[in-house]
Structure formats: C-alpha cells, structure tokens
Amino acid sequence: QVRLVESGGGLVQAGGSLRLSCAASGSIFSTHVMGWYRQAPGKQRELVATITPGGSRNYADSVRGRFTISRDNTVDLQMNSLKPEDTAVYYCRASKIGYALWGQGTQVTVSS
Numbered sequence: 001q002v003r004l005v006e007s008g009g010g011l012v013q014a015g016g017s018l019r020l021s022c023a024a025s026g027s028i029f030s031t032h033v034m035g036w037y038r039q040a041p042g043k044q045r046e047l048v049a050t051i052t053p054g055g056s057r058n059y060a061d062s063v064r065g066r067f068t069i070s071r072d073n074t075v076d077l078q079m080n081s082l083k084p085e086d087t088a089v090y091y092c093r094a095s096k097i098g099y100a101l102w103g104q105g106t107q108v109t110v111s112s
Contacts, residue, residue, distance in 0.1 A: 001025075002024055002026040002028055002101060003024070003025040003101075004023070004024055004025075004092045004094060004101060004102065004103035004104075005022070005023045005024075005025075005092075005103060005104070006020060006021070006022050006090065006091065006092045006103045006104065006105060006106040007020070007023070007106060008020040008021050008106060009090060009107045009108045010107075010108070010109070011109045011110075011111065012082055012108075012109070012110055012111070013110070013111050014082060014083055014084055014110055014111065014112050015081060016082050016110070017078070017080045017081075017082065018079045018082065018108060019076055019077070019078050019079070020036065020077040020079070020090055020092075020106060020108070021074045021075070021076050022034070022036070022074055022075040022076070022077075022092030022103060024074075024075075028094050029075060030053050031053055032053065032094040032096050033050055033051070033052050033053070033095050033096070034050065034051050034069075034071060034092070034093070034094055035047060035048070035050035035069075035092070035093045035094075035095070036048040036049050036050075036069060036075075036077045036090055036091070036092060036093070037091045037093055038086075038088035038089065038090045038091065038108075039088055039089050039091070039105075040085075040088040040089075045091070046060065047060055048060055048063055048067065048090070049063065049067055049068075049069040049077060050069065051069045051071050051075065055071075057069055062085075063079075063086075066079065066080050066081045066082075067079050068080075075092060077090070082108075082110045083110060084110045084111065085110075086108060086110050087108060087109050087110050088107075089105040089106065089107050089108075090106050090107075091103055091104075091105045
C-alpha cells in the first residue's frame, strides 16, 4: 500500500522560508493529482496548492505568489515570505477520481 510521508516543517520567523517535501512509497506522482493542504487549530483543512500529472498548478489565493509546488522524485512546497497566518499542520495528498490518500502531516509554525 502506498504511503505518503511529509518532512521539512518547523519553526520560522515571519518573512522567512521553508521547504516541505512529500515522499511516496510507490510510483504515483505521474498518475495522481498531488496536493498540499493545511489545517490550523480550530479551522477546517484547506487547499494550499495542487499539481496534476500533466504539470498544471493551482494555488489558494492566500499563498499565490509566495508558495510554489513542484514535482520530481518528491512533491515539494517551497514557502517564501511566510506569515503567522500560515501556521498550520501541512498535509500531502494524492488523489484520483473516488480515491484520496493523505500523509500524516508536518507542523509549520511562523512566529511574528
């Protein structure tokens, strides 16, 4: 069974950068839509960015221009100009029609 494992979270000051990585135990990046989602305390999980097998990217308005999703051997999320409101647990997701797989999440904390 395919597993997703996130890494790269941590504590950073506002204005700083972090890079998250999502590794998969199987070869799924070319067949699944890959995405990063986040969930802040007391809030619903929300989409941050996605990338399709064809390479099309989509971003939430709140991160567009600051975050970049990329895919190679891992699916990465480069996060620049971080804000305290970016603080959340970030999850990697792999999906096809009728199917979704989640990672365990990695904490990102941005201090003001």
